Amino acid sequence: MTPDAPAAFTASAASTDERLARAALTRTVEPGDEHAGRWIRRYGATGFLERLLGPDDGRLDDDTRSGDHAHTDRDPFPGTGRKRVASWRLRATAAEPARDLDTVHALGGRFLIPGDTEWPRQLDDLGDARPIGLWFRGPADLRTWALRSVALVGARACTPYGAHIATDLATGLAGKGWVVVSGAAYGIDAAAHRGALAADGATVAVLACGVDVPYPRGHDRLIRRITEQGLVAGELPPGSHPTPSRFILRNRVIAALTRGTVVVEAQHRSGSLSTARAAARLGRHTMGVPGPATSALSAGVHELLRGDATLVTDAEEIIELVGDMGQLAPARRGPVLPRDLLAPATAHVLEAVPARGPTPTTVIAQRAGIHPDETLAKLYELHSLGFVERYGAGWQLTNSAAQASNARRGGT
Amino acid sequence: MTPDAPAAFTASAASTDERLARAALTRTVEPGDEHAGRWIRRYGATGFLERLLGPDDGRLDDDTRSGDHAHTDRDPFPGTGRKRVASWRLRATAAEPARDLDTVHALGGRFLIPGDTEWPRQLDDLGDARPIGLWFRGPADLRTWALRSVALVGARACTPYGAHIATDLATGLAGKGWVVVSGAAYGIDAAAHRGALAADGATVAVLACGVDVPYPRGHDRLIRRITEQGLVAGELPPGSHPTPSRFILRNRVIAALTRGTVVVEAQHRSGSLSTARAAARLGRHTMGVPGPATSALSAGVHELLRGDATLVTDAEEIIELVGDMGQLAPARRGPVLPRDLLAPATAHVLEAVPARGPTPTTVIAQRAGIHPDETLAKLYELHSLGFVERYGAGWQLTNSAAQASNARRGGT
Numbered sequence: 001m002t003p004d005a006p007a008a009f010t011a012s013a014a015s016t017d018e019r020l021a022r023a024a025l026t027r028t029v030e031p032g033d034e035h036a037g038r039w040i041r042r043y044g045a046t047g048f049l050e051r052l053l054g055p056d057d058g059r060l061d062d063d064t065r066s067g068d069h070a071h072t073d074r075d076p077f078p079g080t081g082r083k084r085v086a087s088w089r090l091r092a093t094a095a096e097p098a099r100d101l102d103t104v105h106a107l108g109g110r111f112l113i114p115g116d117t118e119w120p121r122q123l124d125d126l127g128d129a130r131p132i133g134l135w136f137r138g139p140a141d142l143r144t145w146a147l148r149s150v151a152l153v154g155a156r157a158c159t160p161y162g163a164h165i166a167t168d169l170a171t172g173l174a175g176k177g178w179v180v181v182s183g184a185a186y187g188i189d190a191a192a193h194r195g196a197l198a199a200d201g202a203t204v205a206v207l208a209c210g211v212d213v214p215y216p217r218g219h220d221r222l223i224r225r226i227t228e229q230g231l232v233a234g235e236l237p238p239g240s241h242p243t244p245s246r247f248i249l250r251n252r253v254i255a256a257l258t259r260g261t262v263v264v265e266a267q268h269r270s271g272s273l274s275t276a277r278a279a280a281r282l283g284r285h286t287m288g289v290p291g292p293a294t295s296a297l298s299a300g301v302h303e304l305l306r307g308d309a310t311l312v313t314d315a316e317e318i319i320e321l322v323g324d325m326g327q328l329a330p331a332r333r334g335p336v337l338p339r340d341l342l343a344p345a346t347a348h349v350l351e352a353v354p355a356r357g358p359t360p361t362t363v364i365a366q367r368a369g370i371h372p373d374e375t376l377a378k379l380y381e382l383h384s385l386g387f388v389e390r391y392g393a394g395w396q397l398t399n400s401a402a403q404a405s406n407a408r409r410g411g412t
Numbered sequence: 413m414t415p416d417a418p419a420a421f422t423a424s425a426a427s428t429d430e431r432l433a434r435a436a437l438t439r440t441v442e443p444g445d446e447h448a449g450r451w452i453r454r455y456g457a458t459g460f461l462e463r464l465l466g467p468d469d470g471r472l473d474d475d476t477r478s479g480d481h482a483h484t485d486r487d488p489f490p491g492t493g494r495k496r497v498a499s500w501r502l503r504a505t506a507a508e509p510a511r512d513l514d515t516v517h518a519l520g521g522r523f524l525i526p527g528d529t530e531w532p533r534q535l536d537d538l539g540d541a542r543p544i545g546l547w548f549r550g551p552a553d554l555r556t557w558a559l560r561s562v563a564l565v566g567a568r569a570c571t572p573y574g575a576h577i578a579t580d581l582a583t584g585l586a587g588k589g590w591v592v593v594s595g596a597a598y599g600i601d602a603a604a605h606r607g608a609l610a611a612d613g614a615t616v617a618v619l620a621c622g623v624d625v626p627y628p629r630g631h632d633r634l635i636r637r638i639t640e641q642g643l644v645a646g647e648l649p650p651g652s653h654p655t656p657s658r659f660i661l662r663n664r665v666i667a668a669l670t671r672g673t674v675v676v677e678a679q680h681r682s683g684s685l686s687t688a689r690a691a692a693r694l695g696r697h698t699m700g701v702p703g704p705a706t707s708a709l710s711a712g713v714h715e716l717l718r719g720d721a722t723l724v725t726d727a728e729e730i731i732e733l734v735g736d737m738g739q740l741a742p743a744r745r746g747p748v749l750p751r752d753l754l755a756p757a758t759a760h761v762l763e764a765v766p767a768r769g770p771t772p773t774t775v776i777a778q779r780a781g782i783h784p785d786e787t788l789a790k791l792y793e794l795h796s797l798g799f800v801e802r803y804g805a806g807w808q809l810t811n812s813a814a815q816a817s818n819a820r821r822g823g824t
């Protein structure tokens with residue numbers, strides 16, 4: 001983790017070698033490749049990469065000296081097709097992970113890997129299809145944001161009704177302190193991001209390309225705005241372009257990151273349904289917004305709703321479902337960790353929240369002397385951690401945080 | 413049963429006394445009164461009526477001679493409020509069941525009671541709230557029709573979208589040989605009846621008033637048309653007018669008669685939802701047609717769909733759900749009773765169905781020399797009994813009926 005990387009609280013156990021290896025592997029392996037995931041589980045990321053970069057005869061395989069095969073016959077990746085391995089080798093050799101890391105750091109971004117404090121552990125539910133790492137940009141702590149997040153996805157060619165609903169749900173979710181996750185596509189995705197941004201809320205765009213590639217082109221400005229007020233994340237290294245299969249595989253990350261997926265409009269066999277199906281497989285809530293029975297753009301959603309998905313018509317109904325967070329819901333029971341463990345910048349924003357009454361983000365930013373976008377990001381982290389809550393357009397301390405604050409003041 | 417009453421096959425075990433007593437009780441007791449239902453279960457309809465018409469001291473009670481109460485203190489209906497019993501007595505004394513029966517017979521109608529062959533045994537699921545009897549008009553056999561029926565209900569003040577959907581579903585159901593049951597109200601109900609009628613289909617209107625009272629007034633012609641091509645039924649004796657509670661109690665009959673209830677549009681707390689709730693309590697399928705999340709007229713339906721109701725968008729989805737009829741589905745396995753047991757008029761229509769190819773109702777009516785409305789009614793009975801099936805706009809013999817028909821011809 002770079003020194004200037006924001007984090008709600010400190011530390012990363014991951015070594016530089018591990019981070020470089022995983023960065024190289026994001027350029028080597030397509031997202032969600034379970035073959036690669038299995039080898040990484042077996043050999044570790046560095047071990048797997050070494051084997052790809054080593055001679056093509058399995059010399060590095062642990063089992064080399066046992067067995068009765070001739071040396072040159074040994075397959076270092078049994079069960080994985082030679083063609084796939086050849087492509088991995090080719091791409092691993094060409095990878096320049098240090099350069100990729102520099103590129104993203106220069107944009108104010110970073111590369112997150114399993115073991116980092118900020119790594120969203122929900123992604124581990126994907127098993128061998130877990131992202132090798134996540135590239136991303138934006139001022140917030142992904143892990144705490146993801147704890148209170150909902151995916152809003154749907155058709156690119158949506159109807160005005162669908163766009164209206166997506167905006168409305170995103171505004172409502174943001175107003176209650178929930179993070180809106182989507183894919184930055186045209187249509188429903190864009191309406192969801194814009195609704196959250198307009199409500200001074202938090203939003204995450206998970207891309208099917210590099211975080212430095214504005215795709216679709218028409219969303220250049222929107223994506224830039226999300227990197228300022230929210231987070232833009234993706235599995236692919238800088239400069240990578242999307243492909244149809246990358247879009248579909250990206251959807252599993254959206255599903256895994258969030259506590260539930262809401263499909264707003266989708267035709268039969270729409271890609272948005274794959275997000276909902278992934279969410280269901282991962283034990284996340286799947287939800288759908290109904291539309292006219294006569295609308296082809298609602299047919300896919302209705303199909304979902306005839307299965308196990310829950311019908312929702314407003315943000316309250318979504319929160320009612322995903323808000324039952326059990327272990328994950330510190331906000332309901334007050335802060336889960338002492339103030340002293342907060343990262344300095346986060347603690348600084350917390351200090352700037354007045355003891356009484358809801359206060360707008362801009363006022364808190366002024367008091368803290370920090371840019372409003374970064375302040376908002378910290379406030380969302382503090383929200384997930386149970387220190388503050390949204391109230392109308394402003395923020396206030398939670399009851400337990402206010403009590404702790406009083407006790408501190410009483411003690412000094 | 414009057415000699416001219418149509419029936420798919422013959423016979424009624426019920427006595428004239430029983431029929432007269434039940435006719436009188438429909439004028440005495442409000443629909444769905446479970447107190448009355450309990451006394452009828454205990455004393456029989458005639459016994460209950462005798463007790464109501466007898467002296468007000470419980471003299472007729474079986475237990476009169478036991479117990480230590482003074483003769484005049486005895487309550488003949490313990491647990492039922494005196495006020496309610498007083499009202500029963502008053503109305504029982506004023507009842508003229510023979511005149512009511514004559515009135516309805518003069519209109520070509522009849523009065524059906526438990527024990528009649530045509531009594532729809534599904535109604536017995538209502539327990540003590542089972543209708544005491546059913547007054548009705550129309551050329552069809554209610555029991556066989558009810559076996560393949562679906563309720564389509566919804567808001568009076570529906571939107572054009574709702575009316576379109578109701579018409580469309582009714583047309584689709586009728587086209588597959590299903591009977592559409594509704595309440596003859598403005599809005600969704602009317603659209604459902606009209607859709608079925610327009611598709612040359614079968615429809616049943618269950619009224620909350622006498623079957624000779626066209627309510628609402630504006631549906632005078634629609635209800636008359638249903639008495640010709642379908643059935644109009646109700647628990648209330650001729651001349652009775654609807655009340656708010658009668659509307660609600662009528663809904664349980666619609667729910668019990670049918671294999672499932674579809675709500676097309678309904679606001680929160682709409683009366684149509686009571687039909688769906690009754691259907692759910694009775695173990696029938698409950699279904700709802702989604703609409704825009706922003707429409708107040710779909711809010712009640714969406715509420716249902718967030719519970720156990722199934723989302724449906726077309727007739728096929730409804731039939732997929734209710735069509736799994738198990739024991740009740742003779743049509744799928746061919747006829748359940750030999751031709752020889754069919755009532756003569758029904759057998760006559762069956763003879764008029766050509767051995768090959770689908771044939772329109774009007775052609776079958778010409779061949780049989782019977783009015784098309786009556787022919788259609790018999791065809792629906794034959795459909796429920798597994799002899800014929802709808803195919804496009806026409807009718808044809810089922811495979812097994814065709815084989816039986818060939819065998820007969822071969823044998824003579």
